[in-house]
């Protein structure tokens with residue numbers, strides 16, 4: 001047998017958002033004053049009460065294996081949050097706690113997909129979905145939306161993409177990278193198609209706590225029994241509790257699916273770090289004032305960023321409604337020349353901004369939109385102001 005590597009690993013690309021963040025860090029380490037709009041994580045520290053719960057867990061000796069799918073205490077806290085925030089009833093045995101939202105999602109795809117099964121992914125999409133689907137031997141089917149549609153695909157578009165191989169649809173609201181939020185009416189129309197055409201919904205609600213329009217977050221699984229029975233609802237503590245490094249994500253699903261995911265996780269990773277699970281219980285059941293303050297600060301930055309971006313030439317952007325990203329259409333700017341050469345793509349824009357303007361942005365080819373870039377406002381207001389000044393200077397020079 002030759003020393004070959006797997007076909008599965010061959011077709012997966014490394015994460016380009018992590019790559020741009022690494023490049024920006026490298027330049028910073030060289031002493032350059034780089035503004036990093038790449039961050040997919042809050043700039044806030046994890047609230048103290050949550051850290052204290054972790055320290056207490058260590059001091060109490062809560063440092064052993066827990067059940068592979070998570071402690072009952074944390075599952076119960078998650079069920080309560082599902083009940084009150086999402087209007088969804090799950091029993092603790094329908095919950096699995098995994099190593100971040102990413103691990104929850106890979107478990108879901110592993111539990112659902114057989115080789116060749118198709119998964120519909122609305123674009124713009126978070127760049128990991130197609131890679132995750134491929135890793136689980138599935139086939140990503142991308143359905144594109146336009147700015148005029150508010151970057152949201154319609155139920156009709158989804159229906160048109162369904163084939164006899166369609167196994168699931170990934171639904172991410174609020175959305176990374178667009179910041180758009182699907183309305184209840186949008187979700188009802190999509191649920192109807194899923195029931196009619198008989199496929200699963202993978203509902204990634206990672207940014208559910210970060211909606212700034214005053215509207216309530218709607219979980220598609222809460223819209224009726226038929227859709228509940230075919231939805232896996234996934235979320236985590238990374239974004240809304242400033243807990244990215246703790247690696248706590250979770251899913252609620254019909255019992256049979258949770259059982260399958262738990263069995264797989266019991267062999268792959270076992271439980272999420274026991275200390276992080278204690279911290280997560282405190283996050284979900286303790287005081288919420290810091291979360292409210294973080295959300296208010298994101299909202300302040302969001303408004304400022306949107307106002308500045310829409311006043312810039314060659315820059316088109318919808319007002320983000322949730323998460324902490326602004327999604328910029330640079331189609332017009334890509335037609336312009338810089339230093340005698342046509343810019344041509346968001347990737348080239350990002351390169352110029354980083355090399356010549358010390359500003360890191362995320363090019364969105366891997367999110368399905370090659371002439372767009374994503375800016376995160378999970379960085380300080382001072383950094384946002386400085387970075388936007390630089391982007392404006394660049395655009396005005398074109």
Ligand SMILES: Cc1ncc(COP(=O)(O)O)c(C=O)c1O
Nearest residue numbers: 040100101102126176206236238
């Ligand atoms: C839409 C979406 N889902 C899931 C995740 C995964 O989050 P975690 O860091 O908990 O794995 C992210 C992280 O960037 C995300 O943007």
